[in-house]
Amino acid sequence: MDQQPLLRVEHLSKSFPGVRALDDVDFEVYPGEILGFLGENGAGKSTLIKILSGIHHKDQGVIWFNGQTINPHTPHEAQALGISTIHQELALVPYLSVAENIFLNNEPRRALGLVDFRRMNRQAEELLRGLGAEIRGSQLIRELNVAAQQMVEIAKAVSHKASLILMDEPTSALSSREVDALFALMRRLKERGVAVVFVSHRLDEVRQIVDRVIIMRDSRRVGSLPIAEASEEKIIRMMVGRDVGLFPKEAAPVGEPVLEVRRLSGQNGVRNISLTVRKGEIVGMAGLVGAGRTELARLICGVDSLSGGEILIEGRPVQIKSPADAVKHGIGWVPEDRKLHGLVLGMDVQENTTMAILQRISNLWGAVRQTEAKRISKHYIEALSIATPSLTQTVRNLSGGNQQKVVLAKWLSTEPKLLIMDEPTRGIDIGAKAEVHALMSQLAQRGIGILMISSEMPEIIGMSDRVIVMCQGRVTGEFVRGQLDQEAIMTCATQFLSVEGDIAEKVEAVAEGINQ
Amino acid sequence: MNKVVTSSGRDVAQPAAGLVETIKRLFRVSEFLIFLVVIALFIIGAIVNPRFLGLENQKVMTRDAAILAIAAIGVGFPIITGGIDLSIGSIVGLGGVLSAYFVVKMGLPIWVGITLALLVGVVIGAIHGLFVTKLKMHGFLITLVTLGVARGSILVLTNGTPITGVPDEYTVLGQGYLFDLIPLPVLICLLVAGLAYYLLRYTFIGRQIYAVGGNIEATRLSGVNVDARIILCYIISVVCATLVGIIQAGRLSLGHPGAGEGFELLAITACILGGLSLMGGQGSVVGILVGALLIGVLQNEMVMLNINPFWHKIVIGLVLLVAITFDYARRWKR
Secondary structure: OOOOOOEEEEEEEEEEOOEEEEEEEEEEEOOOOEEEEEEOOOOOHHHHHHHHOOOOOOOEEEEEEOOEEEOOOOHHHHHHHOEEEEOOOOOOOOOOEHHHHHOOOOOOEOHHHOEOHHHHHHHHHHHHHHOOOOOOOOOEHHHOOHHHHHHHHHHHHHHOOOOEEEEEOOOOOOOHHHHHHHHHHHHHHHHOOOEEEEEOOOHHHHHHHOOEEEEEEOOEEEEEEEHHHOOHHHHHHHHHOOOOOOOOOOOOOOOOEEEEEEEEEEOOOOOOEEEEEEOOOEEEEEOOOOOOHHHHHHHHOOOOOEEEEEEEEOOEEEOOOOHHHHHHOOEEEEOOOHHHHHOOOOOEHHHHHOHHHOOOOEOOOOEEOHHHHHHHHHHHHHHOOOOOOOOOOEHHHOOHHHHHHHHHHHHHOOOOOEEEEEOOOOOOOHHHHHHHHHHHHHHHHOOOEEEEEOOOHHHHHHHOOEEEEEEOOEEEEEEEOOOOOHHHHHHHHHOOOOOOOOHHHHHHHHHHHHHO | OOOOOOOOOOOOOOOOOOHHHHHHHHHHOHHHHHHHHHHHHHHHHHHHOHHHHOHHHHHHHHHHHHHHHHHHHHHHHHHHOOOOOOOHHHHHHHHHHHHHHHHHHOOOOHHHHHHHHHHHHHHHHHHHHHHHHHOOOOHHHHHHHHHHHHHHHHHHHHOOOOEOOOOHHHHHHHHOEEOOOEEHHHHHHHHHHHHHHHHHHHEHHHHHHHHHHHOHHHHHHOOOOHHHHHHHHHHHHHHHHHHHHHHHHHHHOOEOOOOOOOHHHHHHHHHHHOOOOOOOOOOOHHHHHHHHHHHHHHHHHHHHOOOOHHHHHHHHHHHHHHHHHHHHHHHHHO
């Protein structure tokens, strides 16, 4: 293409405390082009979108748009320039109508400032029809399904005369038919000369719709390929290809099963999962965001309720109806979002460390034995080498890596049999990462079973004795150490391969998927 | 940097430090600052009206402050969990009227009447707690319902007229003195405060209550029975308010249908002055006591200075405004 690019980004960098989110990224988008962005979680795709849409601000670099340098400070500014964004979470007002949402702050008026509803509805319907959607302008947003809401959001972008539309994982909540409709719409936008940046995890979808794909890894751009040259293999290799030897799991004797899960299903999207974790074993759960891995953890920990199946701890069936039951049965959960689910940020290191055992270390009158609490917290601070000035330091003031270790300390103090670790090293620096990995090895050697959910392929490959891959709430593959092949894992994570278990189950599972 | 007291009031070992450093630290503790304001008010009161420091006035003042403090300590519990209890004004009225009704109209022994009234308080508090935990309703809403319903029930029960004829053995609760010096409500208040202090500061239940206010999800996932803690807090709140109603009825020698009106404003203000955050997870019983004392002194002074009673609520409201403005300003600075 030798026309002028609509958007050109040069040397874009962005850091958050402790994490480099974007590192010297260059790319350009041409009018009427659909550009795909692919990469693992944390590769920097979302940060990029957020900078272009004015939510985050760049540290370094230049953004050229329509031949001018821009630096949007608010989403409103970006919109005024002609850059609209369709976020993963839709930003519509549920109790207003379709037309009111599209023309929010831009309503056609009559005399005296009254809104001309009839004209507004008509214009909204015309706009939507132009995009291939038949939706009444007077309908309330909350009555529409996600796909229709997305259409409305895109119509809104078009009404703002956007020349560039950024879409952050727009297909994650859509059925395959709805995805087709979205793609048809994207092609219409393309015909009108609108450029679209399309961020997705789903390889197959990206290959269907984009003209060109940019692959991100570790906050950097690692490649840009015209889609015709981008074979699936090539893309996957670029997405995951990096040194895997960083994360050694030391050998540990594997013993009896700690956790057995049989045909577990839940309202939260988990379907018919069976798996086993043994003493001293680290089982990695691979898959994409939304594959149902965290949901599985929530079922095992009693946060969400089961709709079927059973859980066995050390061979005995148990009823887990609340997190308290899970703790009682020796299950610890290091959650994905430590600030939201792992810590009470305003409390200090000692109180967070002893949070799960307060009752156990209390005397007859219910008073917490302070010396005992102090001894236990001190022990774990030393054992995990948590860098804190004192036991009374508020955990809010600790670094991400040390906060994560406090969460770990909390669970280790319960002397668990099973640890579920959800993205155990997300958002912490390399040094702390290595320490957490070394700890996991030690725990396994002490006979704790670990179920590790991770979206980082090197972590999965380096740490797991066995890897279970999930996709859309189901198990789509299982690999043992020694046979771990990242490309094969990635393939399982993105589509249905061999489903373990009998054929009838498999057919049922597929049918269920279609009916949804 | 080490703090003297953590935001949730836990005991913290202080490293040895110089006197200057200790004083500097003291000034960072909001309870201490409020206490300074109380002392300032005392000094002003003494200067403006010599009778202010007199024994008779001090008896009245400490009694009123103690009664307020009991209600404030109660409502402090739901506030620490991140909730609120707006019903306590009406509950104060209900507690007084119910106990008077049981004792005077039904002729029950005094201790039975009081126990029954407190039990009704337990039930109402439990209902509040169940709505908050099982339906995930904000405490604001369900207690707002009780604010109306309880007051209405009082009016139905009394037909709008006070229940008179409360026996002397009952009125001693509100009017009696120990050694002819210390008002009984002050003793009751100290007992309640002591229990609350122990519960919140030393027991696992208390620590879990703070944790609920700090981050309810993380606490639940740590295996804490979060619902039980929250229900307990709402029960404590209503029971304390009922107790206040019983004492008030003793003080007035009657069950007054209008008793406790607007008391929620005073009690919640005392909590916020004392360092509780409406976001939950913060504050201590000591702070609440100081906050209640401040309001008690202020109210007493307004009477002593012959300020038109119509202005009292405005002054209290403005004190609340100052306190929350400071609280929010501090939060934004962080």
